[in-house]
Each structure stands twice: as structure tokens, then as C-alpha cells.
Amino acid sequence: MCTNFALVKQDGSVRLAERLGVDAAALIYSHDFRPGATISIVRETNGSRLVNPAIWWLYLRQTPDGLKPHREYFSVNTNHAKLSGKTEYRRSRCLIPVSAFVESQEGKNPHLLKPRDGSVMAFGGLCKEWTDKCTGECVLSASIITLPGHPALENIHRKSTPLWLPEEMYDVWLSPQQQETQIFEELLTPALRTTLLVTPIDRAGSKQPVGETYVVAAANH
Numbered sequence: 643m644c645t646n647f648a649l650v651k652q653d654g655s656v657r658l659a660e661r662l663g664v665d666a667a668a669l670i671y672s673h674d675f676r677p678g679a680t681i682s683i684v685r686e687t688n689g690s691r692l693v694n695p696a697i698w699w700l701y702l703r704q705t706p707d708g709l710k711p712h713r714e715y716f717s718v719n720t721n722h723a724k725l726s727g728k729t730e731y732r733r734s735r736c737l738i739p740v741s742a743f744v745e746s747q748e749g750k751n752p753h754l755l756k757p758r759d760g761s762v763m764a765f766g767g768l769c770k771e772w773t774d775k776c777t778g779e780c781v782l783s784a785s786i787i788t789l790p791g792h793p794a795l796e797n798i799h800r801k802s803t804p805l806w807l808p809e810e811m812y813d814v815w816l817s818p819q820q821q822e823t824q825i826f827e828e829l830l831t832p833a834l835r836t837t838l839l840v841t842p843i844d845r846a847g848s849k850q851p852v853g854e855t856y857v858v859a860a861a862n863h
Contacts, residue, residue: 645677645846646743647740647741648672648740648742648743649669649671649681650671650741651669652741652762654759655739657762658764662691662816664693676846677711678697679698681695681697682695682696682738683736683767684737685816686816696782697783697784698783702772704775706776707776708774709772717785718785719786719787719788719802720786722790722830725830728768730768731768732821734771735766735816736767736769736784737807737812737815738767739763740762740763740804742755743763743804744849746799753799753841753843754849755798755858756839757836758836758837759837763806765787765804766787766806766807766829767784767787769784770782770784787805788802788805790832791832792834794858794861795834795858805829805830807829808835837857838858838860839855842854
């Protein structure tokens with residue numbers, strides 16, 4: 643998966659928040675989330691499900707100015723092949739709401755992908771808690787789990803796709819009590835859970851169309 647996504651305030655974000663039992667007004671909205679940005683994650687802790695702000699970069703480092711992304715560990719994404727060694731996969735999973743995301747081939751020919759039905763996608767992620775020594779505050783960080791590329795998107799981004807959670811798995815994915823991860827094996831097969839609108843764009847930040855939008859149908863691997 644590339645390194646840019648959007649979450650916009652729309653009916654789909656309200657519906658997802660209602661399904662998850664969280665406040666849609668607590669979500670952080672932007673057309674341009676980049677690595678190191680503060681994004682919204684949904685997690686469950688101490689029996690409560692909340693929207694929390696998190697730095698989109700799983701591994702942080704302490705600096706005199708606070709916690710910052712650790713530049714030696716580019717960790718906006720976590721590859722599925724490395725999940726077995728991650729404590730967070732067993733104990734600290736989260737859900738990341740996404741209205742649209744950008745993919746490209748080696749940084750060229752970017753495309754914007756979004757559900758045709760206006761829904762908001764729920765990407766599976768990992769999160770970590772840190773204590774900022776400058777302030778004593780708890781800071782959250784997060785990454786999006788990536789899977790192998792999907793054949794339907796081979797001409798857009800052949801290397802990987804984000805873990806797109808099906809609705810029936812939201813609750814078990816967020817449950818801290820679910821520490822046996824074998825139940826998630828089927829999720830690690832890439833899938834497009836609804837039909838996507840795909841638009842060639844000039845670049846990830848501006849997302850200006852440079853070609854005709856076309857449709858990619860929902861499909862499993």
C-alpha cells in the first residue's frame with residue numbers, strides 16, 4: 643500500500659461510527675493523510691470502544707521536542723508476513739477508517755480508489771502506546787497491515803493491498819481478549835469488499851483527476 647489516504651465527513655463515516663458504537667464527531671477528517679500525520683483509530687480498551695488520535699507511524703523515538711516518527715523504521719505499514727512476531731497483533735489491534743486511498747507503481751501513475759457506494763472502509767491496523775518523557779502524556783501510534791497485491795489492482799499497485807476488514811469481523815478484531823490470532827488467517831488473503839471507483843490523479847497530495855474514472859468490481863483473491 644502507498645502512503646496517502648483520506649477520510650471525509652460523509653454519510654459513510656457516520657454509518658461506520660454507528661456500527662462501531664463510537665462518536666463520528668470524534669473522527670479526524672482530512673483529504674491528505676501522509677506518513678507521520680495524526681489520524682483516527684478505533685480501539686477497544688478497558689471495556690470501552692473509542693476513537694483515538696494516533697501518529698501514523700508505528701515506531702516512535704523520544705526527542706527533546708517530544709515523540710516523533712523513528713526515521714530508521716519506516717512503519718506506516720506492517721507487512722502481513724511479519725505479524726506473527728508482533729505483540730501488537732495479539733493484544734493491540736485497531737481499526738482505521740478510510741474513505742479513499744492512493745496507490746501507484748513505484749511512485750508513478752497514482753490512482754485514487756474509493757468505494758462506489760459511498761461507504762467508508764475499515765482497514766486493520768496495529769497500535770502502540772508510548773509515554774512522552776517531555777510531557778508525561780500517553781501517545782498512540784499506528785500502522786496499517788498490508789497483504790499481497792490483488793490481481794484486480796495489478797495495473798495500479800502490484801506489490802500489496804491494505805487489510806480491508808469485513809463488517810462481521812469488526813468486533814472480534816477489536817477485542818483485546820481475542821489473543822489467538824489463528825481466527826484471522828482468512829483475513830490475510832487480499833479482498834476488495836465492495837466495488838471501487840478508480841481515478842488516475844496528478845499526485846497523492848492534491849488528488850486532481852488526470853483521466854477518466856473507471857470501475858473495479860468487488861472480488862476476493
